[in-house]
Amino acid sequence: MTRKIFSLLITLTFFTFLIFTEINLNAQQLPSEEIQKYSELASKIVRSALLDKKGYGWLKELCAIGPRLSGSDNSSKAITWAKNKMSECGFDSVWLQPVMVPKWVRGKIENAYISKSKKYLNKKLTIASYGGSIGTSKRGIYGEIIEVKGLEEVKNLGDKAKGKIVFYNRSFDNGLLNTFEGYGRAVDQRVNGAIEASKVGAVAVIVRSVQASFDNVPHTGVMNYQEGVKQIPSAAISVMDADFLSKAIKSEPNLNITIKMDCKSYPDVQSYNVIGQLTGTENPNEVIVVGGHFDSWDKGCGAHDDGAPCLQTMEALELLKRMNIKPKRTIRCVLFINEENGLRGGIEYGKYSSNTFEKHLAGIESDRGAFTPRGFSVTTDSLSLMKMQSWLPILNKANIDWIRKGGSGGDVGQIKNAKALLGYVPDDQRYMDLHHSDNDVYSAVHPREMELGSAAIAIISYLLSEEGL
Amino acid sequence: MTRKIFSLLITLTFFTFLIFTEINLNAQQLPSEEIQKYSELASKIVRSALLDKKGYGWLKELCAIGPRLSGSDNSSKAITWAKNKMSECGFDSVWLQPVMVPKWVRGKIENAYISKSKKYLNKKLTIASYGGSIGTSKRGIYGEIIEVKGLEEVKNLGDKAKGKIVFYNRSFDNGLLNTFEGYGRAVDQRVNGAIEASKVGAVAVIVRSVQASFDNVPHTGVMNYQEGVKQIPSAAISVMDADFLSKAIKSEPNLNITIKMDCKSYPDVQSYNVIGQLTGTENPNEVIVVGGHFDSWDKGCGAHDDGAPCLQTMEALELLKRMNIKPKRTIRCVLFINEENGLRGGIEYGKYSSNTFEKHLAGIESDRGAFTPRGFSVTTDSLSLMKMQSWLPILNKANIDWIRKGGSGGDVGQIKNAKALLGYVPDDQRYMDLHHSDNDVYSAVHPREMELGSAAIAIISYLLSEEGL
Structure with a gap:
């Protein structure tokens, strides 16, 4: 008998729930x-x-x-x-x-060029300082390039990045339907790239511009520093120049680039x-x-x-x-x-x-x-x-x-x-x-x-x- | 009794229909x-x-x-x-x-200008011959302008259009969500404008370019002639020049324009x-x-x-x-x-x-x-x-x-x-x-x-x- 009452109660509860839901749903309709x-x-x-x-x-x-x-x-x-x-x-x-x-003020100087190379000497690279970045000294920062695809790779560089300029070159994934998703998957290089590179002794970073299109117009954006980690300059390099640079260092691994930026925080x-x-x-x-x-x-x-x-x-x-x-x-x-x-x-x-x-x-x-x-x-x-x-x-x-x-x-x-x-x-x-x-x-x-x-x-x-x- | 059987049959048919529909609907779902x-x-x-x-x-x-x-x-x-x-x-x-x-070949000449006016003499008007249009003679067609908003208005012009150039100037309705609908509502002027204008004795037509944007680039498209109705030249005029011309003839109703086109059908x-x-x-x-x-x-x-x-x-x-x-x-x-x-x-x-x-x-x-x-x-x-x-x-x-x-x-x-x-x-x-x-x-x-x-x-x-x- 108790069992019957129990199952009756369950049934009643269920129907009350259904009716209540129905009323609620109807109340939502105009x-x-x-x-x-x-x-x-x-x-x-x-x-x-x-x-x-x-x-x-x-x-x-x-x-x-x-x-x-x-x-x-x-x-x-x-x-x-x-x-x-x-x-x-x-x-x-x-x-x-x-x-x-x-x-933060971008200033008037943001340029980069190849400063040691047999084939490409003085070739200009189109860059855009990232918002929040420190500038360089007047004569600029120069160094060898070390190309990476992301933050994890940098963490594992050990001493190899010491005194060098880290070049983050992971592409925007254009195969995704949603371009915001493509952006989301590439932007960590821009946001935290300087922190990780600095931890392994790099003197500056350049990051492949985070964008869906292929052109020579670098996209800026915010970058972060971390307390206790030395601040180093950080800039976007246009995707066309990123492709060029990637090829260039394959044929001349020791080429140097110089970066000059006079951006500043107030x-x-x-x-x-x-x-x-x-x-x-x-x-x-x-x-x-x-x-x-x-x-x-x-x-x-x-x-x-x-x-x-x-x-x-x-x-x-x-x-x-x-x-x-x-x-x-x-x-x-x-x-x-x-x-x-x-x-x-x-x-x-x-x-x-x-x-x-x-x-x-x-x-x-x-x-x-x-x-x-x-x-x-x-x-x-x-x-x-x-x-x-x-x-x-x-x-x-x-x-x-x-x-x-x-x-x-x-x-x-x-x-x-x-x-x-x-x-x-x-x-x-x-x-x-x-x-x-x-x-x-x-x-x-x-x-x-x-x-x-x-x-x-x-x-x-x-x-x-x-x-x- | 017959009534009962009848209503039973109706009910059965109804349920069979429901079940059949349900089966059909399910068959449609992957x-x-x-x-x-x-x-x-x-x-x-x-x-x-x-x-x-x-x-x-x-x-x-x-x-x-x-x-x-x-x-x-x-x-x-x-x-x-x-x-x-x-x-x-x-x-x-x-x-x-x-x-x-x-x-049909557009040829090399398609131009128009104001050929009689106190204020606007020789002002050029940007036109594009409509596909299928006949050309003009070498010296062109000239005449007074008569501005209308559509085909119905032309039908009621009587003798007023005789020897004149009909200027269809009904705007594209940019207030509609669907631009194809805006196009559909304006394009009759282009397609049948020459036929109706010719019927009332006009010598040519120009039609406000059928487009959503505001610029000086006329849009072409097909136009029709009708057997038994004299063929007259027909061209788009850019929306900027259509606005200009509409104002100009308000201040100088007798101004003339000249149209030259050497388009031709083969x-x-x-x-x-x-x-x-x-x-x-x-x-x-x-x-x-x-x-x-x-x-x-x-x-x-x-x-x-x-x-x-x-x-x-x-x-x-x-x-x-x-x-x-x-x-x-x-x-x-x-x-x-x-x-x-x-x-x-x-x-x-x-x-x-x-x-x-x-x-x-x-x-x-x-x-x-x-x-x-x-x-x-x-x-x-x-x-x-x-x-x-x-x-x-x-x-x-x-x-x-x-x-x-x-x-x-x-x-x-x-x-x-x-x-x-x-x-x-x-x-x-x-x-x-x-x-x-x-x-x-x-x-x-x-x-x-x-x-x-x-x-x-x-x-x-x-x-x-x-x-x-």
Whole structure:
């Protein structure tokens, strides 16, 4: 008898669970007339974005200022420009959040050449100092080249690297579908290459430029030093010159190169996150953050990384205003400073988000270029994910084909208590051709592709504001 | 009693239907280990395509020949090149299918200028004769401009257009998500503009270049004449000059322009579809056609329209060969000649497909540029569509996000008895900036984007070959 009651209870529990799940699932679905209503609005937002191209116009102004490395004069100018632009847009509040940022200056000298060789004497090599690197003395650093494919190989060099220049030459894997994955697998050479080389006595490192394309334009990026390990200069060498050098040292193992760099780090300086918002009419203290990082590297003008994506999040708010929309919850644009070489802006906003009485519902980061939209990548619970996925017929209007579990981004990732963290994911096939390089300029951004991203971010922010999670 | 039997019968029929449908649906689904097996192969194909970039290399050779307008010497050279390339690839059979094609030659003169005006005398206007247009006399055609927004407006002009040059100036709608839709809504002015203008006594037409971008590069394309209606010259005017001219005639309604063109039509000439195949090992007479049109306009080099997409279908076969795959059914690449101004190649192959003992299972067209992959658009029955949709986890490896009901393409559309007709759909945001213009060159094609398309077509062809429909 007990057994019967037991199995009855189990059955009942099971059915209650099923019914509960079903109710929950249904609660996540929008009725079709709501889908219809939002879809019409989405089409209007897309149309307006594509026709006005306001964000693309802003990008031209921003790129005219020049690249925006943290702590630079350009970066200050850009911050003032963005604050004024947000005010002109008539956002409900606009303010600056103070952040101390590192200051590193590339200087005027970064060159390298073959300084001892029978065949190649004085051949120039195209390099770009890595952000954070120390410079060389005026006469430069010279030495024999020792080529390696990665950090592990260096650790095992023993005395062989002593007094030499370590040349990290592992290629970007172009066989992968996702170029960010290719980047992720190659970038350790850049980030930690100087540390490991210094430990085995090398005097400098050059690293095969981390990029998908084949050209003579080296890509810069951040590199690290480690306390207690001697700092040595570190620079990217263009992939064309990396191939050349690799061949050259095979025929002349003892050739020397000389590197001259006058880059330098300075004490931290005052900077700011730029923040503007449409204040919620019903739940002003529930916040949806949209944003990207407003600093860039000092090559090109940071058009795709991360100028246009920042401006997409700013335009998302402006698009909602243009439609006379007053969101129920607060939609806040945060242009984070110093993602590239410190993440100080993201960390500062993250601290604020942990201490404020406001509740952060969601954070949406745009930091993967401004190419044609593909989807949103989301860190959240399964029910919230399903709820967002039910919005796909609406987001389709802006060329969004999917919403999947996945990461968001370094800056919004600092908002630890948000219910959902999203990354806007445009197509990535062309991104690693220009990222952190002189190729990352205004003309590399396509107006329609950029504007569709602005529209997609506007639509999903509005849905989050109205429907919650 | 009869009623009871009747309702029992109805119920039985209903359940039989349900069970039958269920069985059918299940029959469409691949077991997960098959999905796994195909996915691994798909990843290998993608990797090989991205690393070798063979199709992109072919595109460089093809573009070096120059544009490939039907009936031109270049077009003959390209046909020979493709036939040889297919033979080099070791396809099981390679042959040419004879097709007579029209021959139209742009000539050396196509210019226009303002020939009567107080303010703008001798200002040049950038034009491009439309394919099929007659030329002007040596001294040109001159006349007042009458600006209209479309064909209906011209029909209602009465005597007002007599002796004048009709200027069609309806803009491309950039507010639409799909640029092909924008194109479709504007292109009637180009195709039938001369007919309607001639009917009301106009001496020539110029048409605002049908394109999404704003520049000074006019896009050409086909235009029609109608029997019994006097033929008049017809040309595109660049969108920048269209805007200029529209403003100019507002301030000076009587200004004249002069148009000089020496384009000309010649008698039909012999040409060919280029065909190569991997012959099926189990069902050689069941055929999957993949292809695009090998002719192009005579501006740029027809890189996106339709050089690279053609080469994607050729490379799809080569990729399968590279993997040592021998497909069960025949996979045939057809490079159709003369889609742009006649569709003769498509029609010829269509005739063949109707009369042969072979069974055409599917036709896949690649004629939407070679940008990053998005999906396949399919005309077929619902069960076949569901079957193909169940392959999405495999096609994802090549950046394919969806398979939807929709059109295929002009050429494979001529294969009337195929069970499924598919169109490969890459992203279209940049396409209408370069289509039919001097902007459609090799450097506008991105190697990774092109190669992913080749891989996607290889994968779906192979699935069709092995799994059938």
